[in-house]
Amino acid sequence: MFVRTVYATGDPARLGTAVGALNTRGHDLLEERPGYRGAGVFVDRELGKLLTVSWWESAEARRNSDEVMSARRPELLQPFAGTVAVENYEAAVFHTGHRALTGGGLRVSRFELDPADADLAADTFHTGVLARLEVLSGFGGAALFLDRERGRGMAGVLFADRVSLAASRARHAAIRREGAAKAHVTVVALEEFEIVHADVRGD
Template structure:
């Protein structure tokens, strides 16, 4: 699968306006596009950050949806967004457990690596990080998204609620340190978000 991320920052007081538009008009637009496999909306209400992910069954389906969403996105995000960054990734790992995520929390690690180490990173995440993550209480989903050409990635872990998200920080830090060392990866940013909506259909 493939993922498009949209990362917007703006006035926290205007965040709900953008959420209402995304959850209604934005979701309808995505549902109409061929190859759409689900979406996620995540927020940091205190700082005024909004992260959305849309999942696609092919690079072509993702690219075909780009033009429509590029035209409609500004209206959906107004008047909240002061800055918007759009990125595209290949889904190297996606692992879901049968646990609810409504009201949950998302932790995101942004990664940089030598493009020649992309396969090493994917293998390390799958064989080293994933088995440890599965033992962390409250984990609902985890994924590794890669941009092989630019040597950038996103590792995300979705938890059932904010309490388990907070309680997992020490364990997750140890897993992240071991994995980053083995995969020759730099963690350049670490963020946490509240879950507004999250679904992705891999089959």
């Protein structure tokens, strides 16, 4: 599958307005688009950060949705958003969990790599990293996103609750260190979010 991420920052006091708009009007807009396969909304209420991920069955479906979504996005994110960044990725690895995740946690690792190593990164995550993540307490799913042209990616791991998210930090750090070395990637940012909504329709 293919994904579009929207990363917005702004006044934490106004974050709730944007979340409400995304979960109502934004959700309805996405559901109307052909090829839509689900979405996630994730927040850092303390700092004022919002991450949304929409899933598409093809790159064409994602591209065809851009005109409507880009036109309506400012309306949905105001008055919260002070900065907005939109990025497109291939979902190279996608593993669904089986837990109710609202109120749980998401940990995101952003990384850079040589585009020639994109397949190595996907294979390393799928054949080695994923099995180690699955045994972490509260594991709720994981995905690896790649932008092969720009040499960038994101690895996200969902947890059923915030306690499990916090308790996993040391073990996940070891997994991340070893996985990054094997995949020849450089981790450039690490973030944690609360899960407001996460629903993806797998194959």
